[in-house]
Amino acid sequence: MPKIAFYIVLVLTLIACNKPKAITDSRTNDYALYDESGGFHRFSYYNNSKAIVIWVQGNGCPIVRNALTDFHEIASEYDEKGFTFFMLNSNIQDNRESIKEEASEFNFQVPVLDDAAQLIADELDITITAEAIVLHPTTRKILYRGPINNRLDYEVQKNVASDNYLKDALDAVLKGRTPVQKQEMTRGCTVTRLSKIRKEDTLTYTKDIAPILEQKCAKCHIEGGIAPWSMTDYNKIVGWSAMMKQVLLSKRMPPWKADPHIGEFSNSLALEDSNARKIVAWIDNGMLRGEGEDLLTTIPPLNKLWQNGAPDEIYKMETETIPPTGRLRYRYQKIALKNSEDKWLKGIEIQPGNPKVVHHVVITNTEAAIGSPITNREQRKWTDNFIALGGSGIQSTLFPEESGIFLPKNTKLTIQMHYTVTGKEETDQTVLGLYYHDTIPKKEFYPLSPSNTEFVIPPFGKNVKLIAEDSIHRDIKLHYIMPHMHYRGKSITFSVQYPDGRKEIIVSVPDFNFNWQRLYCLKEPKSIPKGSKIIVEGIYDNTYQNPFNPDPEQELTFGIQSTDEMLIGFFNYTLDD
Numbered sequence: 001m002p003k004i005a006f007y008i009v010l011v012l013t014l015i016a017c018n019k020p021k022a023i024t025d026s027r028t029n030d031y032a033l034y035d036e037s038g039g040f041h042r043f044s045y046y047n048n049s050k051a052i053v054i055w056v057q058g059n060g061c062p063i064v065r066n067a068l069t070d071f072h073e074i075a076s077e078y079d080e081k082g083f084t085f086f087m088l089n090s091n092i093q094d095n096r097e098s099i100k101e102e103a104s105e106f107n108f109q110v111p112v113l114d115d116a117a118q119l120i121a122d123e124l125d126i127t128i129t130a131e132a133i134v135l136h137p138t139t140r141k142i143l144y145r146g147p148i149n150n151r152l153d154y155e156v157q158k159n160v161a162s163d164n165y166l167k168d169a170l171d172a173v174l175k176g177r178t179p180v181q182k183q184e185m186t187r188g189c190t191v192t193r194l195s196k197i198r199k200e201d202t203l204t205y206t207k208d209i210a211p212i213l214e215q216k217c218a219k220c221h222i223e224g225g226i227a228p229w230s231m232t233d234y235n236k237i238v239g240w241s242a243m244m245k246q247v248l249l250s251k252r253m254p255p256w257k258a259d260p261h262i263g264e265f266s267n268s269l270a271l272e273d274s275n276a277r278k279i280v281a282w283i284d285n286g287m288l289r290g291e292g293e294d295l296l297t298t299i300p301p302l303n304k305l306w307q308n309g310a311p312d313e314i315y316k317m318e319t320e321t322i323p324p325t326g327r328l329r330y331r332y333q334k335i336a337l338k339n340s341e342d343k344w345l346k347g348i349e350i351q352p353g354n355p356k357v358v359h360h361v362v363i364t365n366t367e368a369a370i371g372s373p374i375t376n377r378e379q380r381k382w383t384d385n386f387i388a389l390g391g392s393g394i395q396s397t398l399f400p401e402e403s404g405i406f407l408p409k410n411t412k413l414t415i416q417m418h419y420t421v422t423g424k425e426e427t428d429q430t431v432l433g434l435y436y437h438d439t440i441p442k443k444e445f446y447p448l449s450p451s452n453t454e455f456v457i458p459p460f461g462k463n464v465k466l467i468a469e470d471s472i473h474r475d476i477k478l479h480y481i482m483p484h485m486h487y488r489g490k491s492i493t494f495s496v497q498y499p500d501g502r503k504e505i506i507v508s509v510p511d512f513n514f515n516w517q518r519l520y521c522l523k524e525p526k527s528i529p530k531g532s533k534i535i536v537e538g539i540y541d542n543t544y545q546n547p548f549n550p551d552p553e554q555e556l557t558f559g560i561q562s563t564d565e566m567l568i569g570f571f572n573y574t575l576d577d
Helices: 005-014 060-080 096-105 119-124 165-174 205-216 234-239 242-248 273-284
Strands: 032-035 040-042 052-057 086-090 111-115 130-134 140-144 313-316 319-320 332-334 342-353 358-364 386-391 396-398 403-407 412-419 426-427 430-437 446-448 464-471 478-483 487-495 503-509 522-529 533-540 568-574
Touching: 032 111, 052 060, 060 086, 060 165, 060 358, 119 242, 119 273, 130 165, 140 165, 205 234, 205 273, 234 242, 242 273, 273 403, 319 412, 342 358, 386 396, 478 487, 478 503, 503 522, 533 568
Parallel strands: 052 086, 086 111
Antiparallel strands: 032 040, 052 130, 130 140, 313 430, 319 426, 332 412, 342 396, 342 403, 342 430, 358 386, 358 412, 446 568, 464 533, 478 522, 478 568, 487 503, 487 533
C-alpha cells in the first residue's frame, strides 16, 4: 500500500471510532527535551548513533547515586563506540534548578533531560529510577530496558557486579543481535506518574482543549494564516490529532524557540507544560468532545484590518512571484517615503499579502547617515540601521516608552524579503503601514546589531562556536531582541556581561530554527549600565545531522544569502540617562 494511502486509512479509522485512539507510528515518533543546563536535545538529531541510551535519574534516589560510577564507566566506554547517552528525570518533585544542583554535586557526566510534563514518561511507561532504556536511533523502538547490572539492591550492594546487563545489551546491538530484557530486575525509586493521580480521562474538547488551541495555536492555524491547515472545528482537530501529538513530543510546535526558563516576553507563543500535557492526555484518552459550543467554529478568518487603527501612510510593495519549489535568494525593493520634512516613526505594521510564503521581512534605512550613541566601532549600514523586523505572519509594533525612530526628509527604505515555497507557484504583495508621532517623542528608539563578519566554518564542522560583541559606554534600556543565523545555526544566546564581570543570558534559543525568525519583546525593559558588553554566541552545525543544511561540504563565511552564514544580535534600545 502506498504511504499516503496508508495514512488516509489510519485517519479515516480514527474519525470513524466512537472513542478515537491516538496513532503511534514508530517511523515518525520523535522526542525532544531541555536538559538541566538549558541545552536542547531532539532525538532525531542522534539518528546516526548505534542507539540512544537513557538512564532514569531522580534527585535523592540512593540507588541512582550509588550506581553513577557504573553508569559513567559504560557511557565513557560506549560513547566511543557510537552510542548516545542521556539521563532522564521524570520526577514531579524535581525541577531544572534542583536537577542542576544534583548534577553539580554528584558530577554527572551526561546531560539530564527534564521531563517535567511527563510526556516521555508516558510514552516509555517509566515507573522507576535507575532503569536503563536503549532506543533504536530512528524508530525509537525499545531494544532493552532493565538495570545496569546486579551490583545494587535495596539497602544492600556488592563491591563488584557479577552480571552486566546493560553492557551485554549494547554489545548485542553492536553485533546486530536482540538484547535480553531485564525489566523485572530493576531496583530504584518509584516515579509518581501524573496519569495515576489525575483524572485525565475526563478531559473534553469543548471544556479543556479548544480554549487552549484558540489561545495558543489558532493565531497561525487560521483560515488565511501562515499554517498549512486551519483549526476550524472538532473533526479537523481529531483528524490532525496524531500529528499534533507528534509535534508536541518533538517540540516542533509551537514555533516559539526561546528557552521558557530564561526571560519573560510580552509576545510569547510558548505552550506551558501543563497545557501540552492536557492536549496529549486528551488525545491518548479518546478525544471526548464534551457538551457545549465548539469554540473553534466561532473564529473568523484572518482579517487584514490594521491592528492599531488606520496608519498615517500605507505603502504597497511590488508583486513578487514565488516558484513552486527550490531555495530562493533574498529579494529587495526600495520605497521612497512621502516625507518632505523630518518625521518621527511611532510604529509600523507589516502585512504579508501571502503569509504562507513570507518567511521574514527586514526594513532598513540604508541611505541615511547612521551612528550609535553607545559604541565607538564603525557602523554597518545593513544591520545597524534597521527600522523593523517581521516574520511569520502579520507583525505590528508600536515602539515603547513614548519613543520613536527618526526619519530624515526624503527617506528611502530598503525592504529585504525572504520567501519560502509551498509546492505551487504563489504571488505576494506585502503592505506596510507607518504610524508617525505628531510631536517629537521624549526618547529616540535606536537599533544596534553586534555581528561577526570574519569567520570560517569548515566543511562538516560540528558545534562550531562564534561570538559577536559590542561594548557600550552609556546606560541603556533594552527592549527588543532578535538573534539571527542561517541554515547551519543550531543554538544562539544573547547575553550581557556587566562591569563587575557577571554574565546574564537575556534570550536563549537552544533549538534555533531558520524557519522561525522571532522578535523577542521583553515584558519589562532591561537596564544595562555603561561599561557592559552585549555578547551574542552562536553554535553552528555544518554536518548531515542538521536537517536544514543544504551542503555540509561547503566552507562557510559571512554572506547575505541564507546559504551563507551570519551571526547577528539585532536589538532595540533607548538611552537610560
